[in-house]
Amino acid sequence: MTHLAYLDAGSGSLIVQAVVGGVAGAAVAAKLYWRRLVARFRRQPTDRS
Amino acid sequence: MAVSDADARVEPGSFRDPGNRVFHRRGEVLRGLDERSTRDWRALAASDFFRNLLAAGKVCGTEELLPTPVDLPWATVLRHERIPFVSHPYEWSYGMLRDAALLHLEVLRSAVTAGFTTKDGSAYNLQWRGATPVFIDVGSFEPARDGEPWAGYRQFCQTLLYPLLLQAHLGLDFQPWLRARIDGIEPEQMRRIFSGARRLRPGVLTHVHLHGAMQDHHAHASTSDVRAQLRAAGYSRELVLATVRGLEKLVRRLDVRPGESHWSDYQRTCAYSVPDRRAKEDFVDRAAEVTVPGLALDLGANDGRYARIAARHADHVVAVEQDPTVVDALYRVLRDERERRILPLVMDLADPSPGGGWRGVERAGFADRARADLVLALALVHHLAIGRNVPLAEVLDQFAGLTAPGGTLVVEFVHPEDPMARRLLANKPDGLFPDYRREAFERLLVARGRIVRRVELPSGTRTLYQVVTGG
Numbered sequence: 001m002t003h004l005a006y007l008d009a010g011s012g013s014l015i016v017q018a019v020v021g022g023v024a025g026a027a028v029a030a031k032l033y034w035r036r037l038v039a040r041f042r043r044q045p046t047d048r049s
Numbered sequence: 050m051a052v053s054d055a056d057a058r059v060e061p062g063s064f065r066d067p068g069n070r071v072f073h074r075r076g077e078v079l080r081g082l083d084e085r086s087t088r089d090w091r092a093l094a095a096s097d098f099f100r101n102l103l104a105a106g107k108v109c110g111t112e113e114l115l116p117t118p119v120d121l122p123w124a125t126v127l128r129h130e131r132i133p134f135v136s137h138p139y140e141w142s143y144g145m146l147r148d149a150a151l152l153h154l155e156v157l158r159s160a161v162t163a164g165f166t167t168k169d170g171s172a173y174n175l176q177w178r179g180a181t182p183v184f185i186d187v188g189s190f191e192p193a194r195d196g197e198p199w200a201g202y203r204q205f206c207q208t209l210l211y212p213l214l215l216q217a218h219l220g221l222d223f224q225p226w227l228r229a230r231i232d233g234i235e236p237e238q239m240r241r242i243f244s245g246a247r248r249l250r251p252g253v254l255t256h257v258h259l260h261g262a263m264q265d266h267h268a269h270a271s272t273s274d275v276r277a278q279l280r281a282a283g284y285s286r287e288l289v290l291a292t293v294r295g296l297e298k299l300v301r302r303l304d305v306r307p308g309e310s311h312w313s314d315y316q317r318t319c320a321y322s323v324p325d326r327r328a329k330e331d332f333v334d335r336a337a338e339v340t341v342p343g344l345a346l347d348l349g350a351n352d353g354r355y356a357r358i359a360a361r362h363a364d365h366v367v368a369v370e371q372d373p374t375v376v377d378a379l380y381r382v383l384r385d386e387r388e389r390r391i392l393p394l395v396m397d398l399a400d401p402s403p404g405g406g407w408r409g410v411e412r413a414g415f416a417d418r419a420r421a422d423l424v425l426a427l428a429l430v431h432h433l434a435i436g437r438n439v440p441l442a443e444v445l446d447q448f449a450g451l452t453a454p455g456g457t458l459v460v461e462f463v464h465p466e467d468p469m470a471r472r473l474l475a476n477k478p479d480g481l482f483p484d485y486r487r488e489a490f491e492r493l494l495v496a497r498g499r500i501v502r503r504v505e506l507p508s509g510t511r512t513l514y515q516v517v518t519g520g
Contacts, residue, residue, distance in 0.1 A: 011270040018284060022295070
C-alpha cells in the first residue's frame, strides 16, 4: 500500500538522510543509485522496440 | 473537516494535517481526530514511550474525552493541557531554539525506538511552560513504516537546524529569518550564505550543501517512488536512529552564546540608585500582590528582575525584551533554575510580532495573544516615546491594549530632566517632543484608566503609577 504523508517530505530530503546516516546509510544510497542505473540500461532495449 | 459546534473555535494555526485539528471550546483546548488518526492515537496511547514522555512533562498533557462528544464531527476528541502563553520560534532566544530542537529530537528518538515516528519536524511543534520546552503536536505521532526515512527532516532543517547554524557559525540573529518565512529557510538560500570556506563548518556540508544538491537533483522524483526505492535498497529503522543521533550530536555542538550587547549590562549601568531600586521593587511587589494576576507581562524586562517579583504573585509571567542576547542570558538562568512560570521572549515593542502565515492568522500577532491581568512597563516609555518617536498617547494605547479590561498597568514615567531621558533627548532636535512632560502623561493615563497609586522615586526624576485600566 502506498502511504503518503500530509507533508511533502521532499525526495532529495529523503535520500540525503541515507547519506548522512553513516557508512550503512551511504551503502543504502549507493545501492539505490546502482539499482537506478541498472534499471535504466535494462529499460533501453524495450524502449527502442 | 469543519467544526460545526457554535461554541467551538478552530485554532487557525492547525490545518496543515487534515487528519486532526485543534480547536477551543469553553476554555478547553481540544483536538479532533478522524478515523485514521484515531487508529494512530489508540496505538500511541497504548505505548510505553508516550506514557513516559507524558509523565516526564516532555509532551503536553493529553487525555481522550470519553464518551466522545456526539455534537462534534470527529471520531475521537482529545483534551490538551493549556499552554500558559503561546509563543513563536522567532520570539525565542538562541538557547531556547536549541533546547527546543534537542527536545524535538529526543521525542523523535523515543518514538522511533518504539516503532513510531513524527509526521513532521517543525519548530512550531514546540511550546514553553516557563523556561521549559514541551512538545505539543500529539497529532504528529504515527506508527512508523519500515524502510522509510523521517518525513520531518526537511522541516526540521528549515525551521530549527538552519536558524541555529546561522547564529552559531555566522553570528546572525535568526529571529528575522523565521519571522519572515513560516516554512523556515530553504537549503538553496543557505547554500549561498554558506559558500567558500564556510562549507567546512560543522553540519554545513551535509545538511546544507548535500541536502540542497539532492533536492535539485531529485526535484522531479515523487516521494512515493523514492520511498519505495529506499525501502528496496535496505533503508532501516537503525538508519533513522543514526540520522536522529547525528542531528542531536550536531545541535549539542552548536552551544554558543550570542555576544555581549549594549543592553546586557543595562541594570548595572543604567544609573539607578539603591533607594530608587528598592522603592521600585516594593511598588511592583505591592501591585502584583493586590492584582494576583493569572498572566503578567513584563515589557522591556531586561534581566528579569521585576518579572521575578511579579512571579511571586502571578501564575505565569511573560518577560518581553528586545535584545536577543539579554533574553538568552535570562533564559539560561531561568532554565538552570528549572523555572516553569517565567517565559522570556525576544520582541521589539516598537515592532511587535505581526500575524503570520495563511491569511495572517496562522500565527497570531503579539497583540492578539497578550491580554494580561498585570502589565509592567518600567523604564520603557522614554525609549519608545523619545528613542523611537512614538507619540505618548500611542505608547499608552499599546500598554492598555495588552492589559485585560479591569487589569492593572504599572508604568514608570522618566521625567525629561532624568539623566537617561536627557541622554536620549540629546540625540534628537531641541523641542521635538514638547508633550513629553509629566502632566501631559498623567492626563493621557487618566483617559485610559484610574490611577490608584503614584510614587515618586527618591531620585525625584521618575514617577511610578499603578493604573486600573478601563475606568
